[in-house]
Amino acid sequence: MKKKGQYAKVAMQVDGTPVDVLELREWSISVSSEKIDANVAGEDWADHVIGRYSWEGEATCVSADQFWLKHITKKLTIDFFDDANDAEPSYQGTASIDFEHSTTHDDLIENSLTFTGAGELTSPAEDAQTSS
Numbered sequence: 001m002k003k004k005g006q007y008a009k010v011a012m013q014v015d016g017t018p019v020d021v022l023e024l025r026e027w028s029i030s031v032s033s034e035k036i037d038a039n040v041a042g043e044d045w046a047d048h049v050i051g052r053y054s055w056e057g058e059a060t061c062v063s064a065d066q067f068w069l070k071h072i073t074k075k076l077t078i079d080f081f082d083d084a085n086d087a088e089p090s091y092q093g094t095a096s097i098d099f100e101h102s103t104t105h106d107d108l109i110e111n112s113l114t115f116t117g118a119g120e121l122t123s124p125a126e127d128a129q130t131s132s
Contacts, residue, residue: 009084010059013077029057055117062108068099093121
């Protein structure tokens with residue numbers, strides 16, 4: 001099934017209560033692995049060993065308030081949904097957040113939230129499909 005991102009949402013667990021990021025424009029996440037150099041003398045091709053994994057992401061929203069500033073000192077559980085009506089998030093993880101507020105002359109006021117993962121990023125929606 002193909003989906004449009006225009007119905008996506010991001011929710012955070014704040015003190016045990018899920019809170020949606022207000023008027024979400026977009027979100028993205030990236031997962032990477034540490035590449036440990038495993039090159040040895042005499043070999044023609046470079047080699048590496050895969051080390052630890054990490055993830056980070058961001059969300060852009062409009063009309064948000066300073067609510068996010070209160071939570072930059074905490075690690076929060078974050079749910080990333082492809083569609084606001086999905087029963088399970090596409091991705092879920094614990095992360096710290098950073099907040100940026102920008103005002104432009106000819107566009108909407110935007111707030112950007114940047115996530116730095118702390119631990120594993122899971123895929124509850126995919127896990128639910130494989131278990132059924």
